[in-house]
Amino acid sequence: MTAQDTVTAAMLAIGDELLSGRTRDKNIGHAAHMLTLSGIDLKEVRIVPDEEAEIAAAVNALRSRYTYVLTSGGIGPTHDDITADAVSAAFGLPCIHDAKALELLAAMYERRGMEFTETRKRMARMPQGAEHIPNPVSTAPGFRIGNVYVMAGVPQVFEAMLDHVLPTLAHGRKMLSVAVTSPYGEGEIGLRLAAIQKAHPETSIGSYPRFGGNGVFTTELIVRARDETALEAAAADVRAMIEAIRQEKEASPA
Amino acid sequence: MTAQDTVTAAMLAIGDELLSGRTRDKNIGHAAHMLTLSGIDLKEVRIVPDEEAEIAAAVNALRSRYTYVLTSGGIGPTHDDITADAVSAAFGLPCIHDAKALELLAAMYERRGMEFTETRKRMARMPQGAEHIPNPVSTAPGFRIGNVYVMAGVPQVFEAMLDHVLPTLAHGRKMLSVAVTSPYGEGEIGLRLAAIQKAHPETSIGSYPRFGGNGVFTTELIVRARDETALEAAAADVRAMIEAIRQEKEASPA
Structure with a gap:
């Protein structure tokens, strides 16, 4: 033990x-x-x-x-x-x-x-x-x-x-995790998410698509780390990424 | 195909x-x-x-x-x-x-x-x-x-x-199966079931205990074979086994 x-x-x-x-x-x-x-x-x-x-x-x-x-x-x-x-x-x-x-x-x-x-x-x-x-x-x-x-x-x-x-x-040592739901599919967040993963090598960021049935994928992002400070830093970057995408979409709607 | x-x-x-x-x-x-x-x-x-x-x-x-x-x-x-x-x-x-x-x-x-x-x-x-x-x-x-x-x-x-x-x-060749529910637990049927399995080597007899929650196990018996005649012969023996146990219990209640 x-x-x-x-x-x-x-x-x-x-x-x-x-x-x-x-x-x-x-x-x-x-x-x-x-x-x-x-x-x-x-x-x-x-x-x-x-x-x-x-x-x-x-x-x-x-x-x-x-x-x-x-x-x-x-x-x-x-x-x-x-x-x-x-x-x-x-x-x-x-x-x-x-x-x-x-x-x-x-x-x-x-x-x-x-x-x-x-x-x-x-x-x-x-x-x-x-x-x-x-x-x-x-x-x-x-x-x-x-x-x-x-x-x-x-x-x-x-x-x-x-x-x-x-x-x-x-x-x-217990693995800690934080879940962040992205309203955007993996195809929209993937590159930036890969950069965040690279910047936080002591974390493991999992990305799990959910198919909404209306033709839209959302993404459940799970940040995992054994160290709480590392975990929070990576999670903050993930949240900031989603906010940045939201602002870009507002600025130039598809 | x-x-x-x-x-x-x-x-x-x-x-x-x-x-x-x-x-x-x-x-x-x-x-x-x-x-x-x-x-x-x-x-x-x-x-x-x-x-x-x-x-x-x-x-x-x-x-x-x-x-x-x-x-x-x-x-x-x-x-x-x-x-x-x-x-x-x-x-x-x-x-x-x-x-x-x-x-x-x-x-x-x-x-x-x-x-x-x-x-x-x-x-x-x-x-x-x-x-x-x-x-x-x-x-x-x-x-x-x-x-x-x-x-x-x-x-x-x-x-x-x-x-x-x-x-x-x-x-x-498709595997056929027959399910027989035994009201008796594995401990009561095991030896006879092993004999039936031995007598029907071309079949596979699976035995799956179900825990009823009231302290009683019943058993789901699955007879499988690719040949229908072999399947039915083994299943008939399984049903006869359950009937035999029932009659023995009637004859000398616990």
Whole structure:
């Protein structure tokens, strides 16, 4: 939990249903928002199918590049839930029935008067040596191994697990941002905006066109910086640019 | 447009705003749905930031593995719109102002009585030799180079471009699917479902837990196959499994 300048993360969403279009992913957008709030830069997202080799290859590609990797999906009890196997394979560790997870699950099914079937026991599987990520919603834990955090795909459970994980992560210096709405399209502001970006290299200025439907584009400009003075200086230049364009248009209407 | 058994695709969504959580992506889910309808298997999705090296590396990783690569985002006129540069770099081609695109854009701005600025001319940039993807919404074209289809990030424009592209792609034999809702959670059906999957290797049975909020999970089961007879046989077994569980529960209530 030191405040380094940059802490990075990648997210890996796992599941055929996301790739077939049956399910629209909700976890990526949520994680992106929460990581940004935490001062962690989400640098890459991948969605892969329920195939062990694909999941393991993505885990290995991402864990070597980024401070943290968050995964969602594939930790339920059925035959297509193979994330525990794939992550174990990626780390070269045996995938075992974790004793503490078996206990938690056994107690929960006991309380509910339900049989603790072989299928349900699959939810206790994780790489040997993994640490639990608690699941306050439905008991079956996620797990952490190395810098990889394996969480559920059901959004209520994913969000609860992420809430638990975030305070345990190192966080970077928080990225600050200011939004400025330009009534002018990107084509009218682009050159001047590029000059402003060049003059403020310690900021990152994003430009996002919005199509109004009446044939007119407006632009949402987002200035980002970790330093507040740098942020305000760049934002002031952006506002001045918009005011200058307004005055020019008044002086010589199209 | 031959009907091969399997045609694959990957999608690459480009943009800092997707990774910061400011914008929730709408194009991935739409593309997944439309590709599935077209009999094309979406096998992988990546989201990368507005960084040329990252975009180029992802384009190269994906175009060598899949039949098609669709990209969204980063083809507007501003300094952070660098998809044309990155895709050109990936193919080792010069990024040029395409003559036909310049003509289209010049005519559009002429009609609208607007100046065709240097900034706006950036929207005509693409790798030398690329083919246009028409943009009926706001003129600035996307482009195809090799098996990579570069489209806009604004959803209305992305969708219009994709509508144009899809009929030009080879399509696989369409994947058929049947949905069966199980009132029982994955823990109760998992073992039997795994046996059904094993007995029907030419199908793919997905199992998706839904959390009802009252502490009860139900399960959405999706049986998929390219062959209708195989599909129906597996789906019949799934329905019989649910009926068998129901009868067992009636016989010995918990």
